[in-house]
Amino acid sequence: MVRLGAFLIGLFMAGWLMVSAGVTVFEMITEPAVETAEHKFHKHPKAVSFKHDGPFGKYDTAQLQRGYKVYAEVCAACHSLNQIAFRNLAEIGYNEDEVKAIAKAAQVPSINADTGEPATRPGIATDKLPSPYANETAARAANNNALPPDLSLMTKARHNGPAYVYSLLTGYQKVPADLPKENRPGQGLHYNPYFANLNIAMAAPLADGQVTFDDGSKNDLKSMAKDVSAFLTWTAEPKMTQRKATGWAALIFLIIFTGLTFLSYRQIWAGQKH
Amino acid sequence: MSVAWANEYKPQHPLMQWMDERLPIPRLMYNAIGGGYEVPRNFNWFYNFGVLAGVALMVQIITGIVLAMHYNSSIDGAFNSVEHIMRNVNGGWFLRYAHMNGASFFFIVVYIHIFRGLYYGSYKAPREMVWLLGVTIFLLMMATGFMGYVLPWGQMSFWGAQVITGFFSAIPVVGEPLRQWILGGFAPDQAALTRFFSLHYLLPFVILGVIILHVWALHIPGSGNPTGVPVKTKEDTLPFHPYYTSKDGVGLGVYLIAFVAVTFFAPNMLGHPDNYIVANPLSTPAHIVPEWYYWPFYAILRAFTVDFLFIPAKLLGVLAMFGSIALLFFLPWLDTSPVRSGNYRPLFKKFFWFGLVPSIVILGYCGVMPAEGIYILMSQIAAAYYFAHFLIILPIISRIEKTLPLPDSITEAVTGKPVLAVA
Amino acid sequence: MASDNQVVMDTESGVEDGVRRRDFIHIAALSFTGVGAAAVALPLVGQMGASADVLAQASIEVDVASIETGQAIKTMWRKQPVFIRNLTPAEIADASKVAVGTLRDPQSLADRTKPGKENWLVTLGVCTHLGCVPLGAASGEVKGEFGGYFCPCHGSHYDTAGRIRKGPAPLNLVVPEFAFLSDTLVKIG
Numbered sequence: 001m002v003r004l005g006a007f008l009i010g011l012f013m014a015g016w017l018m019v020s021a022g023v024t025v026f027e028m029i030t031e032p033a034v035e036t037a038e039h040k041f042h043k044h045p046k047a048v049s050f051k052h053d054g055p056f057g058k059y060d061t062a063q064l065q066r067g068y069k070v071y072a073e074v075c076a077a078c079h080s081l082n083q084i085a086f087r088n089l090a091e092i093g094y095n096e097d098e099v100k101a102i103a104k105a106a107q108v109p110s111i112n113a114d115t116g117e118p119a120t121r122p123g124i125a126t127d128k129l130p131s132p133y134a135n136e137t138a139a140r141a142a143n144n145n146a147l148p149p150d151l152s153l154m155t156k157a158r159h160n161g162p163a164y165v166y167s168l169l170t171g172y173q174k175v176p177a178d179l180p181k182e183n184r185p186g187q188g189l190h191y192n193p194y195f196a197n198l199n200i201a202m203a204a205p206l207a208d209g210q211v212t213f214d215d216g217s218k219n220d221l222k223s224m225a226k227d228v229s230a231f232l233t234w235t236a237e238p239k240m241t242q243r244k245a246t247g248w249a250a251l252i253f254l255i256i257f258t259g260l261t262f263l264s265y266r267q268i269w270a271g272q273k274h
Numbered sequence: 275m276s277v278a279w280a281n282e283y284k285p286q287h288p289l290m291q292w293m294d295e296r297l298p299i300p301r302l303m304y305n306a307i308g309g310g311y312e313v314p315r316n317f318n319w320f321y322n323f324g325v326l327a328g329v330a331l332m333v334q335i336i337t338g339i340v341l342a343m344h345y346n347s348s349i350d351g352a353f354n355s356v357e358h359i360m361r362n363v364n365g366g367w368f369l370r371y372a373h374m375n376g377a378s379f380f381f382i383v384v385y386i387h388i389f390r391g392l393y394y395g396s397y398k399a400p401r402e403m404v405w406l407l408g409v410t411i412f413l414l415m416m417a418t419g420f421m422g423y424v425l426p427w428g429q430m431s432f433w434g435a436q437v438i439t440g441f442f443s444a445i446p447v448v449g450e451p452l453r454q455w456i457l458g459g460f461a462p463d464q465a466a467l468t469r470f471f472s473l474h475y476l477l478p479f480v481i482l483g484v485i486i487l488h489v490w491a492l493h494i495p496g497s498g499n500p501t502g503v504p505v506k507t508k509e510d511t512l513p514f515h516p517y518y519t520s521k522d523g524v525g526l527g528v529y530l531i532a533f534v535a536v537t538f539f540a541p542n543m544l545g546h547p548d549n550y551i552v553a554n555p556l557s558t559p560a561h562i563v564p565e566w567y568y569w570p571f572y573a574i575l576r577a578f579t580v581d582f583l584f585i586p587a588k589l590l591g592v593l594a595m596f597g598s599i600a601l602l603f604f605l606p607w608l609d610t611s612p613v614r615s616g617n618y619r620p621l622f623k624k625f626f627w628f629g630l631v632p633s634i635v636i637l638g639y640c641g642v643m644p645a646e647g648i649y650i651l652m653s654q655i656a657a658a659y660y661f662a663h664f665l666i667i668l669p670i671i672s673r674i675e676k677t678l679p680l681p682d683s684i685t686e687a688v689t690g691k692p693v694l695a696v697a
Numbered sequence: 698m699a700s701d702n703q704v705v706m707d708t709e710s711g712v713e714d715g716v717r718r719r720d721f722i723h724i725a726a727l728s729f730t731g732v733g734a735a736a737v738a739l740p741l742v743g744q745m746g747a748s749a750d751v752l753a754q755a756s757i758e759v760d761v762a763s764i765e766t767g768q769a770i771k772t773m774w775r776k777q778p779v780f781i782r783n784l785t786p787a788e789i790a791d792a793s794k795v796a797v798g799t800l801r802d803p804q805s806l807a808d809r810t811k812p813g814k815e816n817w818l819v820t821l822g823v824c825t826h827l828g829c830v831p832l833g834a835a836s837g838e839v840k841g842e843f844g845g846y847f848c849p850c851h852g853s854h855y856d857t858a859g860r861i862r863k864g865p866a867p868l869n870l871v872v873p874e875f876a877f878l879s880d881t882l883v884k885i886g
Contacts (some may be wrong), residue, residue, distance in 0.1 A: 015658075157550035
């Protein structure tokens, strides 16, 4: 009974799937898939390398500080970084007084003690970095109904994130002549082939020389884009250096452990054919 | 335990004797995984994966318990509490990455364990109950993994919950009410998140219980082996300890090396970037894909594109997806060949390596690709084979197949010399 | 114990190099297992300790410029109330004239304040009896018989230096570690 039932069910399942496959083939012939413009013009992120790449890579704190400066002077006008507190900046090499000063210069939301009205006060180290907008509605209203996303986890929220951010920032270009009409950027949109649907609401945010670094580091578009991508890699994965160091210790320990257990196993099994 | 010559537990130390007379846990352990369990001497390395699956479950339970100390199961707090674990909790990033990748490694180990069972006929008499309990564990794991993936409340969490619970709405009449009952609402929301957290905490302990039954059921007939020939004499076996404890130690080391390599150097490799975006009911990700261990089943779901008479394609897909696992429950009665091991079944072996394995790999590949054109076609053909393999091909080949001669005993297979019958 | 076994085994099996080497490998493998398990236990134990965001709030800075003489504020430090009180000259005089030796918990006002800043009394707002929050910091609250703080739970009276004078509490209100960063900025913790 079991086998008869199974046979009938199997015949139905396999048979109907083959019929469906026939339908699929028929549809593929009659309505061949047309490559969409999004697919044709979209580009994968550029190849870019960072000091923190690879199993031995460590964050370059000077680069992270430059990246923070780019974020603070440019990105922060529209993008929040709501997983990061001022105190976290100590991890990228700012000392206690510098962190305090950075926090103090920022205005964070608070409540007026007398009236209960929303107010602001100078920040302290334990405050999170303030958002540029009070809420999503305000953010959309100020940006032509586009929402500037929070950047804390951006490099983990996209495939090949650091390279994606770098490519997006440096990827603004002229609209190609052969781009179909319906894919051309509309009002308030900008052509960028690294963006999923080719047209992004953010205007090119960075330009050569826009931010000046105290140590005189290069401030052309590519260098700044790279610095801010590195900074956003840190905001998304602040424990990376620690993680890799622990990983090496664990790996070396386990390789020795496995070697010893293998020798022990060989001793125990010596003389036993198996 | 199952054989007459098994060593008996004889406690030497007075304390152990005292214990043995009152609560014989040491005796239980000795008979289960110690010198009292006589195991076939010819296990290959694939037989390590049962113990490894147990280790993987313990890793999940231990890391899970400590993560639950910091997790906040509210829809406004869940995502940030996971980031709090990653950023502020001492060693939290390690615990969370270990739990996240530990789930994937648990599935890797269990899939190898299942394939070993399929190839060596471990599901056959007298071990059907071991197999049935194993399939039950697999189903529980899938439910646990799904609910765990919802907990960080990222985009894939939310939309995964939306899609998976949507399966139930394909059931006629009761489907939609059932879905609302599961979610506690019309869409994934606070009620769903809280209950998924509760069940995600509970189910691993249920799995642990079923594992104990699984091992108990295994110890009644004793372990199978790569030849499929039953144990006949003492020469065929070795005590579990120290022989297989030491071998499992080596397996554990290799497993942990792989686990550590991924957890510390590519922790997000097996995850999806969209789950680092907080759940947003107003915006669907471009491609909703489940975790990799569900890809083959997801592909089967999507392979049904044509309605059959009055049965909508969606319902067929859901039935097929559950059916693809449910049919495993019947496997011991579908494959009636008296020969267990695939090594001595030339026809079975061909269908196994050139039919079943590629069809599942193709289904897995199609499960992650967009549901269009060639990927649908490939998954339809592979799914057709998958069902045909278990429901049609296996019953037929077990009748017509001319199997190879079996060795008289495990010892003969190992030493290459026939064992002289002792009168 | 291990060395005892070693001796016994060596004498039993004859002192062969091979035997000792084999034992060494098993012992080494087992030791590594133990060390590994202990290493894994560290983060499992450590995760229960205070997390980085909690530790970051272990010390706070309070601007006291707006507290006028005779007023007090309540603030939160390590999830506990802290009273910061700007004592009037009369209150200082009151507190100073008490003979320290007669007190239940003998401390002078100077012991409890910073030199030159005797008017700034910083104490935890936690009664040393059973942990209630005493009254007296906010305007209009009962200050007790000694003009300092009064705990309504079991009737402990604290004086203007926050010292226990009457009632069941055994000790003075705790003065946390604090320092003046400037004339008006107090760092607590």
